[in-house]
Amino acid sequence: MPSIKIPTPLRAYTGQNAQVDVSGDTIGDVLADLVSQYPDLKPHLFNGDSLRTFVNIFLGEEDVRFLDGLDTPVESGDALRIIPSIAGGASSAPRRVDQSGLKVGQAATIVLLLAAFVLNSWLLVLFVGVAQLLGALESQAGPYRLFYHRVLKPRGIVKPNVILDNPEPHRFAMAVGAVFNIGAALALLTGASLVGWALVWVVIVLANLNFWLNFCLGCWLYYQLHKLGIRGFGHAPLPQG
Numbered sequence: 001m002p003s004i005k006i007p008t009p010l011r012a013y014t015g016q017n018a019q020v021d022v023s024g025d026t027i028g029d030v031l032a033d034l035v036s037q038y039p040d041l042k043p044h045l046f047n048g049d050s051l052r053t054f055v056n057i058f059l060g061e062e063d064v065r066f067l068d069g070l071d072t073p074v075e076s077g078d079a080l081r082i083i084p085s086i087a088g089g090a091s092s093a094p095r096r097v098d099q100s101g102l103k104v105g106q107a108a109t110i111v112l113l114l115a116a117f118v119l120n121s122w123l124l125v126l127f128v129g130v131a132q133l134l135g136a137l138e139s140q141a142g143p144y145r146l147f148y149h150r151v152l153k154p155r156g157i158v159k160p161n162v163i164l165d166n167p168e169p170h171r172f173a174m175a176v177g178a179v180f181n182i183g184a185a186l187a188l189l190t191g192a193s194l195v196g197w198a199l200v201w202v203v204i205v206l207a208n209l210n211f212w213l214n215f216c217l218g219c220w221l222y223y224q225l226h227k228l229g230i231r232g233f234g235h236a237p238l239p240q241g
Contacts, residue, residue: 002030002074005081013040022080027057028070030080045082056083066098066162068149069140095238097165100158105135105144106211109177113204117197122188125200129181136175166235173210173218177203 003021006014014020020037024030031051035042045055057064058081064072074080109128116124127143134142152158180199187196209215225233 001076002078002080004030004034005079007082010041010044010082013044014038025073026070027059027064027072027074027080030074031057031070057081058083062160063096063162066096066101066160071140095164095166095235096162097167097170099161099163099165100153101145101148101160102170103211104148104152104158105132105174106207108144108147109207110204110211113181113200113207117200122185122196125181125188125196126185128203129178129185132174132181133178136171136178138171164238166238168233168235169219169222170216172222172233173216176218176221177207 001021001023003019005019006017011018015038020034022030022033022037024033031045035045045052051057051070059067059072059074059078064070109132112124112128115121116128131143135144139145148158153160180203184196184199184203187193187199206217209217222233222235223237226236
C-alpha cells in the first residue's frame with residue numbers, strides 16, 4: 001500500500017509516527033484515509049473539503065498540483081510526503097509551473113485558431129477563448145488541461161517540465177488571450193470580420209512567439225504592472241538559474 005511521510009511539526013497529531021501507511025486509489029483517497037486514522041490532522045490539512053493553501057503533497061519528486069491534484073492516481077508502494085511548510089503556514093509554497101502544460105495550450109491555440117480562420121468559424125474562435133478563460137481560472141474542466149493531463153501525459157507523448165516560476169503571469173496571459181478571442185468571436189458573429197480576424201491573428205502571432213521563442217507578452221505585461229504597484233499584480237520575477 002502507499003505510505004505518506006509526515007513532517008515533524010505534524011507528528012504530534014500522529015502519535016509521533018513519521019510515516020503512515022494509507023490506502024486508496026487517488027491522492028484524495030489516501031488523504032481521507034490518513035485523516036480517518038488521525039482525525040486531529042484534519043484541521044491542519046483541510047479547510048472544509050479543500051486542502052489548505054500551504055498543504056503541498058508530493059508523489060515522489062512531483063508536486064501533485066502539477067499532476068491531477070486530488071485525482072492523481074496512486075499505486076501500492078508509492079511514497080508520498082507533505083512538505084513542512086504547512087506546519088504553521090509561515091513558509092510560502094514552492095513557485096512552480098509545468099512548462100509542458102503551457103506549451104500544449106499554446107500549440108492547441110495556434111492550431112485551433114488557424115483552423116477557425118480556414119473554416120471561417122466564429123464558434124471555434126469562441127471555443128478557444130473559453131478554453132483560455134478556464135485555463136486562467138485554473139478550472140479542472142479546462143479543455144487544454146484535460147487534453148494534457150488525460151491524454152498526452154499518461155501516454156508519455158508529452159512529459160512534464162516543471163520549473164521555478166510564478167503561475168500568476170501565465171494565468172494573466174491566458175486571460176488576455178481569452179478577452180481577445182471572445183471579443184473576436186463576438187465581432188465575427190456581428191459581421192465585423194476584419195476586426196474579428198485581426199484580433200485572432202494577434203493571438204496567433206503571440207502564441208507562436210511564446211511557443212517557439214519562450215517570449216510571453218502577457219507575462220511581461222504582468223511584471224510591468226507589478227513594477228507600477230498595481231493592485232492584484234503582486235509577484236515579482238523569480239531569480240533563475
